[in-house]
Amino acid sequence: MSLCLGAHLFISKGFSKTIEEAYRLELCTFQFFSRNPRSLRNFKRPEKLEIPFKVFFLHSPYLLNLASPEDYIYSNSKQALIEDLLWGDLIGATGIVVHPGSHKGSGRKIGLYKILYALEEIISKVDTTCKIIIENTSGSGTELGSSPEDFEFIIDNLQDKSRIGICLDTCHLFSAGFDLRTKESIKETFDRWFSFIDTSYLMLFHTNDSRGSLGSHLDRHIHIGEGEIGEEGFRNLLSFELFRSKPLIIETPKEPTGSDEKNLNKLRELVS
Numbered sequence: 001m002s003l004c005l006g007a008h009l010f011i012s013k014g015f016s017k018t019i020e021e022a023y024r025l026e027l028c029t030f031q032f033f034s035r036n037p038r039s040l041r042n043f044k045r046p047e048k049l050e051i052p053f054k055v056f057f058l059h060s061p062y063l064l065n066l067a068s069p070e071d072y073i074y075s076n077s078k079q080a081l082i083e084d085l086l087w088g089d090l091i092g093a094t095g096i097v098v099h100p101g102s103h104k105g106s107g108r109k110i111g112l113y114k115i116l117y118a119l120e121e122i123i124s125k126v127d128t129t130c131k132i133i134i135e136n137t138s139g140s141g142t143e144l145g146s147s148p149e150d151f152e153f154i155i156d157n158l159q160d161k162s163r164i165g166i167c168l169d170t171c172h173l174f175s176a177g178f179d180l181r182t183k184e185s186i187k188e189t190f191d192r193w194f195s196f197i198d199t200s201y202l203m204l205f206h207t208n209d210s211r212g213s214l215g216s217h218l219d220r221h222i223h224i225g226e227g228e229i230g231e232e233g234f235r236n237l238l239s240f241e242l243f244r245s246k247p248l249i250i251e252t253p254k255e256p257t258g259s260d261e262k263n264l265n266k267l268r269e270l271v272s
């Protein structure tokens with residue numbers, strides 16, 4: 001069984017270098033930040049870009065917050081996502097991965113409605129084939145999107161569901177309290193998530209080990225096999241068709257050299 005492996009790559013050295021790196025790592029897919037990850041500011045983006053990959057993803061900056069109680073951040077987040085979707089469409093991206101957002105004390109329900117209204121507005125304003133892919137979170141602080149119920153609320157209430165996808169991050173699942181160590185616990189986790197949402201929305205996995213323990217709500221990615229999910233956990237995960245048939249993108253720590261190879265090879269080794 002061949003996996004569709006990918007990595008989060010940096011584009012600071014230019015897109016040709018990024019593509020070179022994707023080839024060097026023998027990737028099937030990859031993702032990169034749609035703009036500066038620590039701000040909502042746009043960088044100079046090429047209008048035309050030939051990316052010789054059928055499936056690749058953008059990732060939204062962390063500051064984007066579609067649940068923000070602050071008008072300025074809320075409207076800027078919507079605007080940034082609109083611009084990124086349009087750019088994603090221009091360059092042929094499969095979708096843009098976005099964290100649902102944090103309610104910052106305004107309350108869970110209000111936060112979820114804000115996300116829903118933001119998505120409704122964005123979907124009605126721009127018509128793109130580039131999908132909005134919502135990623136599950138660790139659920140730290142006031143972060144939304146750590147439970148399948150949050151996803152169910154958003155998807156069930158959206159009028160046009162055809163533009164939405166889901167990304168599950170293994171580290172975030174685990175730190176949010178969904179065990180991924182044994183075949184039984186993985187089955188339980190998947191059964192639970194997909195009793196709330198249809199598997200057809202699932203577009204990719206972010207494949208990271210977790211430094212934080214089960215239910216710690218700590219969002220700290222670590223190398224495959226070196227965290228709390230562990231080698232055995234990933235071996236078990238890879239035995240599930242639902243997992244290994246999706247694009248698996250690593251977002252593991254970048255060391256000066258060789259860390260992406262190490263993590264990708266670990267996954268290749270654990271599947272056989």
Ligand SMILES: [Zn+2]
Pocket residue numbers: 135169206251
């Ligand atoms: Zn992730």
